[in-house]
Amino acid sequence: MIIDTGYSTSYFKDLIESFNEHIDFVKFGWGTCLVSPNIDKKIEILKLFNIDYFFGGTLFEYFYSKNQLNEFVNYCNIKNCKYIEVSNGTIDLSNTEKASIVSDLKNEFNVFSEVGYKDNLRSTRFDAEQWINYIKQDIDAGATKVIIETRESGKGGICNTDGSIKEDVFEKILASDIDLDKIIFEAPTKFLQQYFINNTHTNVNLGNIDFNDIISLETLRHGLRSDTFFK
Amino acid sequence: MIIDTGYSTSYFKDLIESFNEHIDFVKFGWGTCLVSPNIDKKIEILKLFNIDYFFGGTLFEYFYSKNQLNEFVNYCNIKNCKYIEVSNGTIDLSNTEKASIVSDLKNEFNVFSEVGYKDNLRSTRFDAEQWINYIKQDIDAGATKVIIETRESGKGGICNTDGSIKEDVFEKILASDIDLDKIIFEAPTKFLQQYFINNTHTNVNLGNIDFNDIISLETLRHGLRSDTFFK
Amino acid sequence: MIIDTGYSTSYFKDLIESFNEHIDFVKFGWGTCLVSPNIDKKIEILKLFNIDYFFGGTLFEYFYSKNQLNEFVNYCNIKNCKYIEVSNGTIDLSNTEKASIVSDLKNEFNVFSEVGYKDNLRSTRFDAEQWINYIKQDIDAGATKVIIETRESGKGGICNTDGSIKEDVFEKILASDIDLDKIIFEAPTKFLQQYFINNTHTNVNLGNIDFNDIISLETLRHGLRSDTFFK
Numbered sequence: 001m002i003i004d005t006g007y008s009t010s011y012f013k014d015l016i017e018s019f020n021e022h023i024d025f026v027k028f029g030w031g032t033c034l035v036s037p038n039i040d041k042k043i044e045i046l047k048l049f050n051i052d053y054f055f056g057g058t059l060f061e062y063f064y065s066k067n068q069l070n071e072f073v074n075y076c077n078i079k080n081c082k083y084i085e086v087s088n089g090t091i092d093l094s095n096t097e098k099a100s101i102v103s104d105l106k107n108e109f110n111v112f113s114e115v116g117y118k119d120n121l122r123s124t125r126f127d128a129e130q131w132i133n134y135i136k137q138d139i140d141a142g143a144t145k146v147i148i149e150t151r152e153s154g155k156g157g158i159c160n161t162d163g164s165i166k167e168d169v170f171e172k173i174l175a176s177d178i179d180l181d182k183i184i185f186e187a188p189t190k191f192l193q194q195y196f197i198n199n200t201h202t203n204v205n206l207g208n209i210d211f212n213d214i215i216s217l218e219t220l221r222h223g224l225r226s227d228t229f230f231k
Numbered sequence: 232m233i234i235d236t237g238y239s240t241s242y243f244k245d246l247i248e249s250f251n252e253h254i255d256f257v258k259f260g261w262g263t264c265l266v267s268p269n270i271d272k273k274i275e276i277l278k279l280f281n282i283d284y285f286f287g288g289t290l291f292e293y294f295y296s297k298n299q300l301n302e303f304v305n306y307c308n309i310k311n312c313k314y315i316e317v318s319n320g321t322i323d324l325s326n327t328e329k330a331s332i333v334s335d336l337k338n339e340f341n342v343f344s345e346v347g348y349k350d351n352l353r354s355t356r357f358d359a360e361q362w363i364n365y366i367k368q369d370i371d372a373g374a375t376k377v378i379i380e381t382r383e384s385g386k387g388g389i390c391n392t393d394g395s396i397k398e399d400v401f402e403k404i405l406a407s408d409i410d411l412d413k414i415i416f417e418a419p420t421k422f423l424q425q426y427f428i429n430n431t432h433t434n435v436n437l438g439n440i441d442f443n444d445i446i447s448l449e450t451l452r453h454g455l456r457s458d459t460f461f462k
Numbered sequence: 463m464i465i466d467t468g469y470s471t472s473y474f475k476d477l478i479e480s481f482n483e484h485i486d487f488v489k490f491g492w493g494t495c496l497v498s499p500n501i502d503k504k505i506e507i508l509k510l511f512n513i514d515y516f517f518g519g520t521l522f523e524y525f526y527s528k529n530q531l532n533e534f535v536n537y538c539n540i541k542n543c544k545y546i547e548v549s550n551g552t553i554d555l556s557n558t559e560k561a562s563i564v565s566d567l568k569n570e571f572n573v574f575s576e577v578g579y580k581d582n583l584r585s586t587r588f589d590a591e592q593w594i595n596y597i598k599q600d601i602d603a604g605a606t607k608v609i610i611e612t613r614e615s616g617k618g619g620i621c622n623t624d625g626s627i628k629e630d631v632f633e634k635i636l637a638s639d640i641d642l643d644k645i646i647f648e649a650p651t652k653f654l655q656q657y658f659i660n661n662t663h664t665n666v667n668l669g670n671i672d673f674n675d676i677i678s679l680e681t682l683r684h685g686l687r688s689d690t691f692f693k
Contacts, residue, residue, distance in 0.1 A: 006446025008249035011242060011473060018470035018500050031455025032446050038249050062455060090457040118457045151457075215468025215494050224493025224524060226552040226580045226613075237677025239480035242473060262686025263677050269480050293686060321688040349688045382688075 001025040001184055001207035002214065003056075003152065009038045012211075013045050019214045020049045025083070027207065029152060030058035033079070043079060055079075057087025057114045057147075065091050069101070076109070087114035089149055089157070095134040099141035106142035112184070113138040116149025116157030123157060128172035131158075135173070139182055147207055148173075150186040157186070165195060180204070193220050194227035202231065232256040232415055232438035233445065234287075234383065240269045243442075244276050250445045251280045256314070258438065260383060261289035264310070274310060286310075288318025288345045288378075296322050300332070307340065318345035320380055320388070326365040330372035337373035343415070344369040347380025347388030354388060359403035362389075366404070370413055378438055379404075381417040388417070396426055411435070424451050425458035433462065463487040463646055463669035464676065465518075465614065471500045474673075475507050481676045482511045487545070489669065491614060492520035495541070505541060517541075519549025519576045519609075527553050531563070538571065549576035551611055551619070557596040561603035568604035574646070575600040578611025578619030585619060590634035593620075597635070601644055609669055610635075612648040619648070627657060642666070655682050656689035664693065 002023050004012065016023070026046055033039045033055050046053050055076070063072035076084050084105055088098050095115075102111050115134045117123045135146045149157025158166050174180070180200060186208040187193045193213075196204050202221045209217055219225045233254050235243065247254070257277055264270045264286050277284050286307065294303035307315050315336055319329050326346075333342050346365045348354045366377045380388025389397050405411070411431060417439040418424045424444075427435050433452045440448055450456045464485050466474065478485070488508055495501045495517050508515050517538070525534035538546050546567055550560050557577075564573050577596045579585045597608050611619025620628050636642070642662060648670040649655045655675075658666050664683045671679055681687045 005443070006449075007443075008242070008245040010245040010249075011470070014470040014472040017472075021499060022497075030457070031450050031453070034455055035253075035449040035453060036446055037252060058455065058457060058460070061460075065460075090460050212467070212469075215498055218468075218497040219493050222493070222497060224496055224520065226492070226520060229520070229524075229527075229552050236674070237680075238674075239473070239476040241476040241480075261688070262681050262684070265686055266484075266680040266684060267677055268483060289686065289688060289691070292691075296691075321691050 001027055001205070001209065002211055003027050003029045003188070003208045004032070004042070004211065005029050005152070006032050006036060007211060009041050012038075012042050015211045015214070016045055016049055016051065020051060022214050022218055023051055025207075026051055026053040027085070028053065028055050029208075030056040031062055032056070033059065039079075047080075052083055054081055054083035054085050054112060057085040057089060060084070060086050061088065061091045061093075064093070064101075073105070073108070082110055083112060083144070084109040085112045085114060085147070087147075087149075089114060089116060089118040095137055099137045102138055102141040102143050110144040111142065112145050112147055113141075113143040114147040114149055118149065118151055118156045120156065120161055128169045131169050132173060132176050132178065135178055135183070139178070143182075145182055145184050145205065147184045148186060150188065150192060150208070152188055152208060154187070154189040154192050159192070163189060163191060165192070170199070174200070190216065190220070190227065193217050197221060197228050198231055202228075232258055232436070232440065233442055234258050234260045234419070234439045235263070235273070235442065236260050236383070237263050237267060238442060240272050243269075243273050246442045246445070247276055247280055247282065251282060253445050253449055254282055256438075257282055257284040258316070259284065259286050260439075261287040262293050263287070264290065270310075278311075283314055285312055285314035285316050285343065288316045288320060291315070291317050292319070292322045292324075295324070304336070304339070313341055314343060314375070315340040316343045316345060316378070318378075318380075320345060320347060320349040326368055330368045333369055333372040333374050337375075341375040342373065343376050343378055344372075344374040345378040345380055349380065349382055349387045351387060351392055359400045362400050363404060363407045363409065366409055366414070370409070374413075376413055376415050376436065378415045379417060381419065381423060381439070383419055383439060385418070385420040385423050390423070394420060394422060396423070401430070405431070421447065421451070421458065424448055428452060428459050429462055433459075463489055463667070463671065464673055465489050465491045465650070465670045466494070466504070466673065467491050467614070468494050468498060469673060471503050474500075474504050477673045477676070478507050478511055478513065482513060484676050484680055485513055487669075488513055488515040489547070490515065490517050491670075492518040493524055494518070495521065501541075509542075514545055516543055516545035516547050516574060519547040519551060522546070522548050523550065523553045523555075526555065535567070535570070544572055545574060545606070546571040547574045547576060547609070549609075549611075551576060551578060551580040557599055561599045564600055564603040564605050568606075572606040573604065574607050574609055575603075575605040576609040576611055580611065580613055580618045582618065582623055590631045593631050594635060594638050594640065597640055597645070601640070605644075607644055607646050607667065609646045610648060612650065612654060612670070614650055614670060616649070616651040616654050621654070625651060625653060627654070632661070636662070652678065652682070652689065655679055659683060659690050660693055664690075
């Protein structure tokens with residue numbers, strides 16, 4: 001899952017034409033779609049290549065915090081989205097309530113839910129058991145996949161502010177009975193990409209991949225870069 | 232104010248075509264124009280979209296330090312510049328002398344002056360009162376806007392070497408009687424962008440914005456990203 | 463020497479068209495060529511502009527570690543390479559053995575060898591005398607140039623993990639009787655670029671330059687940026 005942080009039109013087209021075989025999903029990061037004059041052109045390009053797309057969880061939170069959940073759903077329908085992301089990384093929304101929204105939306109969309117907080121203090125207090133419970137609650141509610149938050153910087157959510165992993169949380173998730181195929185780890189840095197590959201398997205679901213890192217990630221998956229050479 | 236650090240021609244055109252509505256000025260960073268084979272093509276593209284442009288202050292300092300102020304003015308005229316930047320971030324030039332150059336050039340150009348040093352030791356010794364006096368001296372001399380130095384890295388001038396803000400300086404500038412509309416804060420990092428937006432207002436003048444961050448900055452101004460969500 | 467980390471086709475063409483006069487070599491970084499659907503198109507573009515290219519040393523190590531040195535040579539021939547890189551940054555291969563491979567390959571290719579380890583612990587134990595001996599051994603074996611490892615991050619090989627230079631090693635290499643013209647320093651960061659320029663000369667051979675830094679590096683070579691202004 002690649003993240004678009006606001007690329008220009010021809011460059012976006014060039015990336016999709018060059019690398020579509022390595023791309024499963026494009027996420028238009030956070031609320032970028034609302035201020036991107038070229039969002040419709042980008043969606044057209046993705047349709048041409050049959051690549052699915054969705055908007056960042058912050059867009060959901062933006063509408064939800066203004067009591068405009070219907071407007072959010074309408075917007076996603078107007079943009080022909082088949083996928084939708086629901087999160088509570090920024091706003092105050094309980095996981096139970098989030099899971100209930102997942103459950104409602106799953107009739108109309110494939111729903112990606114996200115677990116993890118952007119704020120560092122909230123993340124620190126969020127222990128492995130809660131991570132696991134919330135992931136399971138979202139899966140049970142009907143989420144297609146659950147995204148593990150690390151932020152666009154790789155320094156929030158399941159990561160510490162220095163970019164390293166909260167290893168106890170990560171290891172307990174792995175040791176749990178959660179199906180790894182249901183998880184997408186946000187991995188915007190090479191450190192995180194090699195970490196998840198080395199500690200799970202080469203085809204692990206990774207998200208928030210920068211468009212400029214598509215080939216680099218592919219080399220990591222194939223052991224063609226020093227960091228995963230001996231995997 | 233977007234900074235061009237040396238982009239290729241078609242990509243530059245693509246960015247301007249895609250995002251011109253979000254751009255007020257393009258600065259061709261430091262002395263890049265002199266070694267950019269495509270500088271004239273880029274200027275043509277900006278003329279097409281009626282976007283003003285100027286060359287980084289280091290170009291002024293380069294000519295000035297060789298006693299070639301006239302050659303600098305000629306160069307800017309040949310390139311059809313309506314705006315010009317005057318700074319003393321690198322060379323030894325007193326603010327009084329700089330302000331006098333601002334005063335001379337303002338008859339022919341709109342002059343952006345810059346306050347702040349690139350060198351860390353000089354920056355450390357430069358206190359809030361001096362910042363305020365120099366900003367005022369430049370405004371009084373006729374500067375259209377005064378640019379607050381942070382370097383292209385966001386780690387010099389009004390920033391500490393770790394990228395954080397010299398908060399005492401910043402707060403005293405805000406508390407002074409300087410018109411904030413006369414100021415452009417260099418804000419090359421997301422940290423600085425959200426800091427200036429959260430601590431002044433959503434339309435604060437920001438500079439040294441990377442071409443790849445145009446949409447991201449726009450989301451920060453609209454509260455569409457976690458960092459300014461509650462502003 | 464510019465590094466391609468996996469750019470899309472049109473952008474690659476745009477960069478080469480815009481900046482070919484500043485480029486001597488393009489290195490397709492580590493094993494990217496094997497997973498780049500557009501590698502042949504890129505090579506065609508370089509052929510048009512008479513720019514030489516080669517594949518990163520990790521590609522050699524990948525084939526070598528599988529006992530497929532012949533397949534590596536065949537692959538480079540199929541891709542019309544005139545240059546080839548031989549390294550031991552990741553795998554366990556003595557410098558004597560590496561030099562003997564350099565010696566074999568030099569009949570068919572111009573050979574760039576690399577000295578330095580990617581792993582931090584191995585780098586720490588690798589002292590100045592060994593650096594100098596290995597560089598000389600490779601030159602004596604017939605290497606066209608010897609590349610000094612810093613990794614794509616500027617944080618390995620002759621660099622410490624914080625991105626600073628191992629200054630004792632660097633200074634002893636300079637003080638030795640090694641011809642500086644035979645050396646290419648990997649310099650992927652502005653810090654390293656200004657360091658090598660300020661501490662050797664403005665035309666020093668630099669490698670692993672990001673495509674987006676071509677113009678910036680050229681300004682550093684010409685004293686058009688603060689970091690080398692007084693050189």
